Amino acid sequence: MTKPRVLVTRRWPEAVEAKMAQAFDLHLNTSDQPLSQADLRDAMGQYDAVLPTVTDRLPAAVFDGSATRTRILANYGVGFAHIDTEAAKARGIAVTNTPDVLSECTADIAMTLLLMVARRAGEGERELREGRWTGWRPTHLIGTKVSGATLGIIGFGRIGQAMAQRAHFGFGMRILVQNRSPVPAEVLARYNATQVASVEALLPDCDFVSLHCPGGAANRHLINAARLDLMKPTAFLINTARGEVVDEHALAQSLWFNTIGGAGLDVFEREPAVPDALLNADNLVLLPHLGSATRETREAMGFRVLDNLTAFFDGRAPRDRVA
Numbered sequence: 233m234t235k236p237r238v239l240v241t242r243r244w245p246e247a248v249e250a251k252m253a254q255a256f257d258l259h260l261n262t263s264d265q266p267l268s269q270a271d272l273r274d275a276m277g278q279y280d281a282v283l284p285t286v287t288d289r290l291p292a293a294v295f296d297g298s299a300t301r302t303r304i305l306a307n308y309g310v311g312f313a314h315i316d317t318e319a320a321k322a323r324g325i326a327v328t329n330t331p332d333v334l335s336e337c338t339a340d341i342a343m344t345l346l347l348m349v350a351r352r353a354g355e356g357e358r359e360l361r362e363g364r365w366t367g368w369r370p371t372h373l374i375g376t377k378v379s380g381a382t383l384g385i386i387g388f389g390r391i392g393q394a395m396a397q398r399a400h401f402g403f404g405m406r407i408l409v410q411n412r413s414p415v416p417a418e419v420l421a422r423y424n425a426t427q428v429a430s431v432e433a434l435l436p437d438c439d440f441v442s443l444h445c446p447g448g449a450a451n452r453h454l455i456n457a458a459r460l461d462l463m464k465p466t467a468f469l470i471n472t473a474r475g476e477v478v479d480e481h482a483l484a485q486s487l488w489f490n491t492i493g494g495a496g497l498d499v500f501e502r503e504p505a506v507p508d509a510l511l512n513a514d515n516l517v518l519l520p521h522l523g524s525a526t527r528e529t530r531e532a533m534g535f536r537v538l539d540n541l542t543a544f545f546d547g548r549a550p551r552d553r554v555a
């Protein structure tokens with residue numbers, strides 16, 4: 233029996249590529265450069281499965297090619313707002329993602345950013361490396377205490393809950409939650425968390441706000457100038473979700489005019505471009521989209537794609553089908 237022809241759009245961990253190559257007629261993008269929309273459109277005519285990731289853009293136009301061979305887009309990553317799932321559905325193309333396996337590491341990065349910005353770790357490291365440290369003094373780089381503070385979590389899915397776990401049990405934080413659907417009482421009780429009715433109701437009460445909602449059009453600029461104005465002038469914003477959830481221009485204004493205490497960002501609106509106004513803000517910690525970047529998690533994400541593809545081509549329902 234001929235093996236399905238499969239395209240992987242970026243390089244994956246070696247152990248996963250090796251397993252994938254045993255199961256499929258595997259084609260790698262050896263240059264590891266992001267594919268253009270034209271490349272992706274061509275690929276849809278040539279491969280039974282295309283395995284995209286967050287650096288690929290698949291709007292409706294990519295699905296317009298006359299001869300579509302692709303039957304499944306098995307995304308490497310939990311977020312899939314870069315794929316027009318309606319267009320995929322209209323063409324009868326299945327879409328899967330890789331939930332669960334990256335929740336802990338993404339929450340770890342959110343907590344890393346929270347701690348770094350609150351304790352001014354980025355500023356301190358820059359000072360030390362640049363030879364500007366003049367020694368200990370009682371007033372040096374005074375930060376904000378994390379333990380016992382109030383954390384607002386926007387989006388209480390798996391990653392939001394992993395963040396609550398760390399913040400509540402590790403740092404004794406009080407947890408407030410905003411989520412588009414009601415969170416079951418037993419889930420809230422696990423973290424002694426309270427769900428509030430709206431983003432507006434959450435922001436004024438929080439010392440820290442961490443974003444864990446999906447990206448895409450529905451949440452574009454969820455955090456805008458008006459909502460940043462609702463945050464305490466001492467509060468910190470953490471974004472490990474998707475860049476488009478925060479209006480970067482409005483955030484830069486808040487940071488420069490100190491209308492909030494600071495921010496920690498792992499994701500950006502136009503990655504890998506980051507506006508100078510953010511790069512030059514001292515009260516901001518920046519990471520290059522590292523949420524899931526551990527060996528264990530990146531391998532687990534790949535093996536989850538392998539499971540989804542194997543099920544699909546065996547005629548079973550892939551466990552992570554999202555469209």
Ligand code: DGY
Nearest residue numbers: 286308309310311524
């Ligand atoms: C995801 O899984 O959506 C990450 O942001 C990319 O790995």
